[in-house]
Amino acid sequence: MRRPVDPDPRPALVLRRAVLEDVPRVVEIERDGFAHPWSRELLERELDHAWSHTLLALEPDAGRGERVLGYIVFWLVHDEVHVLNVATALEARRRGVGRALMDAAEEAGRLRGARLSTLEVRRSNAPAIALYVRLGYRQVGVRPNYYAEEREDAIVMVKQLP
Ligand SMILES: CC(C)(COP(=O)(O)OP(=O)(O)OC[C@H]1O[C@@H](n2cnc3c(N)ncnc32)[C@H](O)[C@@H]1OP(=O)(O)O)[C@@H](O)C(=O)NCCC(=O)NCCS
Numbered sequence: 001m002r003r004p005v006d007p008d009p010r011p012a013l014v015l016r017r018a019v020l021e022d023v024p025r026v027v028e029i030e031r032d033g034f035a036h037p038w039s040r041e042l043l044e045r046e047l048d049h050a051w052s053h054t055l056l057a058l059e060p061d062a063g064r065g066e067r068v069l070g071y072i073v074f075w076l077v078h079d080e081v082h083v084l085n086v087a088t089a090l091e092a093r094r095r096g097v098g099r100a101l102m103d104a105a106e107e108a109g110r111l112r113g114a115r116l117s118t119l120e121v122r123r124s125n126a127p128a129i130a131l132y133v134r135l136g137y138r139q140v141g142v143r144p145n146y147y148a149e150e151r152e153d154a155i156v157m158v159k160q161l162p
Contacts, residue, residue: 013097015104018054018071020047025068026054033087036149043073046084051075055104057088057097072101074108081109081161083119086128098131110161117161120154122147132157 018026023043030037046052054073058066070088074081083105088097106117120143121128137157146154 012060013069013100014058014060014066015055015100016058018047018056020044022056022068022071023047026056026071029068029071029087029089030085032090036147038085046073049075051077052084053105053108055101055108057101059092069095070097070101072105074105076109076112076114079113079115081105081114081117083117093127099135102131102135106159106161115161117159119157120146121157123153123155129155129157132159135159 023040026043027037027040030043043054046054052073052075054071056068057070059069061067068089069092070086072083073085074083083102086098086101086105088095088101106114109117117137119132119137121132123142137159139155140158141156143154143156145151
């Protein structure tokens with residue numbers, strides 16, 4: 001008898017730019033993901049800046065429309081991508097959502113001639129650092145006490161875009 005085939009745990013992801021109506025769901029994921037979440041106002045302001053891009057990862061949800069599983073906010077400035085924020089909903093972690101969002105930001109940069117992607121991450125944020133290292137980012141510096149509330153250092157990471 002043949003073994004039943006395991007269903008693929010990775011969701012079929014669709015990526016698109018966020019619009020104002022998406023902000024409440026982004027705030028929800030943000031609150032679950034960070035001790036100091038971005039406010040609704042801050043997220044809305046990012047949508048207005050020409051250089052800022054907010055992408056969503058969505059799972060098509062048969063019969064119920066789409067479900068936002070994660071998002072990334074990045075700036076395209078000169079020849080650099082600057083990743084400001086990336087988060088995956090708690091229930092969708094370790095299913096490739098963060099990776100897909102980072103790949104999409106880098107691809108958007110590449111299409112506009114970016115040669116470098118940069119970001120800052122809390123020294124204690126092991127999951128995020130693991131994601132970035134996996135994607136080819138390397139540590140190039142430390143900003144001491146960058147996160148003032150906890151006096152926590154930021155690790156500065158960069159990746160040359162191929
Ligand atoms: C960091 C974060 C965005 C990762 O998102 P994710 O969708 O779970 O990541 P992915 O499934 O795409 O992971 C891709 C790879 O990154 C690494 N990785 C991701 N999370 C990890 C974890 N918790 N521990 C170790 N490695 C991890 C693994 O190499 C993983 O590949 P694998 O699952 O095949 O082993 C998510 O943990 C999150 O939202 N954290 C809270 C918000 C946050 O801290 N954002 C970063 C701000 S700088």
